[in-house]
Amino acid sequence: MVDPHVTTCQVRWIDIDAYKHVNNTVFLRYLEQARLELFGHVPAVAGQPPPTGPDAEPTDSFVIAELEATYKRPLLLRPKPVYVHSWTTHLGNSSFHLTHALVDDQHEYLVGVARMVCINRESTRPRPLRAHEREILERYRMDPTARR
Numbered sequence: 001m002v003d004p005h006v007t008t009c010q011v012r013w014i015d016i017d018a019y020k021h022v023n024n025t026v027f028l029r030y031l032e033q034a035r036l037e038l039f040g041h042v043p044a045v046a047g048q049p050p051p052t053g054p055d056a057e058p059t060d061s062f063v064i065a066e067l068e069a070t071y072k073r074p075l076l077l078r079p080k081p082v083y084v085h086s087w088t089t090h091l092g093n094s095s096f097h098l099t100h101a102l103v104d105d106q107h108e109y110l111v112g113v114a115r116m117v118c119i120n121r122e123s124t125r126p127r128p129l130r131a132h133e134r135e136i137l138e139r140y141r142m143d144p145t146a147r148r
Contacts, residue, residue: 002142004085004101007034011077021074027110028069031100034084035062035114038098039136061121065095069112080104088137089144094118094126096137099144 009030017023075082082104090097095117102110120127129137 001146002087002140004087004142005034005038005140007037007084007086008081009033009084009102010081011075013077016077019074021076024071027071027075027102028067028112030082030084030102031069031086031110031112031114034086034100035098035116038086038140039133061119061127062116063119064114065117066115067112068115069110071110072108075102075109082109086140087142088140089113089142090115091129091134091137091141094128096129097144099142 007030011022015022015026082102085101085103087099088096089099095115098114098116100110100112100114101108118127118129118133119125
């Protein structure tokens, strides 16, 4: 199996709801943080310089076309972080799927798939993946049935 992209998420007091667990919508924010880190929007985590040249437009023109999430167990406020493991499970011309798992050393809290579409920000129409975007996604490419 391909190693996932790993994002560390610290559970914060503000993430907790009236039932004293992490609110379900916050789980989706953790997945969003993983996507931002994967594409280098957090340079300290990405560990690589931004691309230059004609293909250098920021990798920020994606929309979520569909998001599927299965909540496995509640997550409580705690000092230990949780981790989002992310894999590319589909790579098309202008779309891709990222499969995410929110985990710690003992439990899986959520599994989900974000179906993403690349868009041209001016026309808001789909656009092809740029070479550097495809390169990033290829690093974490996994057969979608491998995790099952």
